[in-house]
Amino acid sequence: MDFGLSDFQHSLLDSAKKFSAEKLAPFYKAREAEGIFSRELITEMGQLGFLAPEVSEELGGSGLDTLTSGLITEAISEGDMNVAYVPINHSLLSSCIVRHGQPEVVEEIIPKMCSGEILACIGLTEPRGGSDAANLVLSAVRDGDSYILNGEKTSISMADQADMNLVFARTGSREEKARGISAFIVDLHAEGITRNRFEDVGEKAVGRGSIFFDNVKISARYRVGDEGQGFIQVMQGFDFSRALIGLQCLALARKCLDETWQFIQERETFGKPLAANQGITFPLAEFETQLEGCRLVCLKALWLKSQGLDHTKEAAMAKWWAPKLAFDIAHQCLLIHGHGGYSEELPFAQRLRDVLGMQIGDGTAHIMKMVIARTYVGRVD
Numbered sequence: 001m002d003f004g005l006s007d008f009q010h011s012l013l014d015s016a017k018k019f020s021a022e023k024l025a026p027f028y029k030a031r032e033a034e035g036i037f038s039r040e041l042i043t044e045m046g047q048l049g050f051l052a053p054e055v056s057e058e059l060g061g062s063g064l065d066t067l068t069s070g071l072i073t074e075a076i077s078e079g080d081m082n083v084a085y086v087p088i089n090h091s092l093l094s095s096c097i098v099r100h101g102q103p104e105v106v107e108e109i110i111p112k113m114c115s116g117e118i119l120a121c122i123g124l125t126e127p128r129g130g131s132d133a134a135n136l137v138l139s140a141v142r143d144g145d146s147y148i149l150n151g152e153k154t155s156i157s158m159a160d161q162a163d164m165n166l167v168f169a170r171t172g173s174r175e176e177k178a179r180g181i182s183a184f185i186v187d188l189h190a191e192g193i194t195r196n197r198f199e200d201v202g203e204k205a206v207g208r209g210s211i212f213f214d215n216v217k218i219s220a221r222y223r224v225g226d227e228g229q230g231f232i233q234v235m236q237g238f239d240f241s242r243a244l245i246g247l248q249c250l251a252l253a254r255k256c257l258d259e260t261w262q263f264i265q266e267r268e269t270f271g272k273p274l275a276a277n278q279g280i281t282f283p284l285a286e287f288e289t290q291l292e293g294c295r296l297v298c299l300k301a302l303w304l305k306s307q308g309l310d311h312t313k314e315a316a317m318a319k320w321w322a323p324k325l326a327f328d329i330a331h332q333c334l335l336i337h338g339h340g341g342y343s344e345e346l347p348f349a350q351r352l353r354d355v356l357g358m359q360i361g362d363g364t365a366h367i368m369k370m371v372i373a374r375t376y377v378g379r380v381d
Helices: 007-034 039-047 066-079 085-100 103-115 174-180 230-266 278-306 312-336 338-342 348-359 365-377
Strands: 120-123 139-143 146-157 164-170 181-187 193-195 208-219
Touching: 007 039, 007 066, 007 348, 039 085, 039 103, 066 085, 066 230, 066 278, 085 103, 085 120, 085 164, 085 181, 085 230, 120 146, 146 164, 146 181, 164 230, 174 181, 174 230, 181 208, 181 230, 230 278, 230 312, 230 348, 278 312, 312 338, 312 348, 312 365, 338 348
Parallel strands: 120 164
Antiparallel strands: 139 146, 139 164, 146 208, 164 181, 193 208
16 A cells, blocks of 8 residues: 655645634634534635545546545544535545436536535435335335435434435335435425424534425436435445545544643643653553554555455444544543543533544444454355
């Protein structure tokens, strides 16, 4: 594996880090209070090339490799991991739409996703389940050159903010399980759609809620992939987003550790800096080692993808390990900062709240471990 970067890649990452430090980090707490992303911020990220940068230049992207895309996500996450959810979503959805969408729809939608004109989200989870495709019941019934959608999606990130949703709907029978699921691009401003918002523990700027479809009519050309194959075809893109999420979470952990190393050198107890206490430094050293290993797993997954090689196992490893590790690191750093860390004056409590959600969304640890196990023993019924 070669993680060496070109001068252009370095320049792009420097731009992402500067944007993150100047535009994101100072307003991390304010965005939590506002509970929303400003459209100006999304547009600016699009102008800087941070949204779906792996999309070809002809379609509005930068034509970058997936490893560089991950490093951009990591840089943005250093300032605000919630904002990084936008480029992660756009990378996932654009890869699915470009690969399986109708050419005229690709040309219509993708440039607007890359520019930030369209804010997109994914509609998979329902009240009965998400990862279990056999339980999806939202229906899409063919009506000539259109489909009529009825049902509910829930626990949808950015449900009340997004303009577009890639919806998984049942076009076949329940007995067909995953092979009866199709994917559709749906305009969330269309007639028959209503939305709400949950009151969550963290990731308040992202927001989460339900989307209700009441006889929503969409053109058949907005189906992504073959009928009955949407879940199988589109889910392949999740290997990409899982690796990106790993770097998103680890960037938060990296900030916690950097700030804590500095703190323990400056804070004195009993006439000595905290850094003289091995009970303080050893846990941090252990976390540094684990973070380094976990980050390499994420980078390996992205490198494998860029080489056209299978990366399902590595992506699943990244998705279950990184959110848990980041939460544990943020927790330990909060405790080391004592009463100050426990207050809202420092960012550790908000970071804990935000990164906790990533242990649930986009595939739980249990699902990821099932994916990993199947690469060794196959599917055991």
